[in-house]
Amino acid sequence: MSTPDDVAKEVIDQAAADKAVADKASADQATTDKAAADKAAANQAAADKAAADKAVSDKAAADQAAADKASADKASADKVAADKAAADKVVADLTGERDILKTERDTLKTERDALKAEVEKMEKLTGKAAKPPAAGGGGEKKLTADEWLAEELKKGK
Numbered sequence: 001m002s003t004p005d006d007v008a009k010e011v012i013d014q015a016a017a018d019k020a021v022a023d024k025a026s027a028d029q030a031t032t033d034k035a036a037a038d039k040a041a042a043n044q045a046a047a048d049k050a051a052a053d054k055a056v057s058d059k060a061a062a063d064q065a066a067a068d069k070a071s072a073d074k075a076s077a078d079k080v081a082a083d084k085a086a087a088d089k090v091v092a093d094l095t096g097e098r099d100i101l102k103t104e105r106d107t108l109k110t111e112r113d114a115l116k117a118e119v120e121k122m123e124k125l126t127g128k129a130a131k132p133p134a135a136g137g138g139g140e141k142k143l144t145a146d147e148w149l150a151e152e153l154k155k156g157k
Helices: 004-126 145-156
Strands: none
Touching: none
């Protein structure tokens, strides 16, 4: 049979063995907890990096969109300016043509007035209103204006 010392020793040994098992379980739990915490930290770091990468990507996309919009706005403004310049040139060209036509018209009016004065002078010289062939005058003959004028001058002498 066992002696009380042997029983006490067995109880102490059993308690020591239980404590060792409990210590090992506690150490295993701590290791598991540390591994879980490390994994959670790694996952959080990966999530933070992904979020930072996404933020950088989003900023780059926003910057590119802003640059594209600015480029499109500049192209639109350049087109408006070019269209305005073209319209201004057309207006300037038409104004120049109008001024030339006005000058030609004024010159023709001056020539007409000079011819009218000459006709009036001839009427005074011949004593009658002479009608050139173009105005239905010239008699039965079909004379050119120069021929008619020569005949009228002969009559006046």
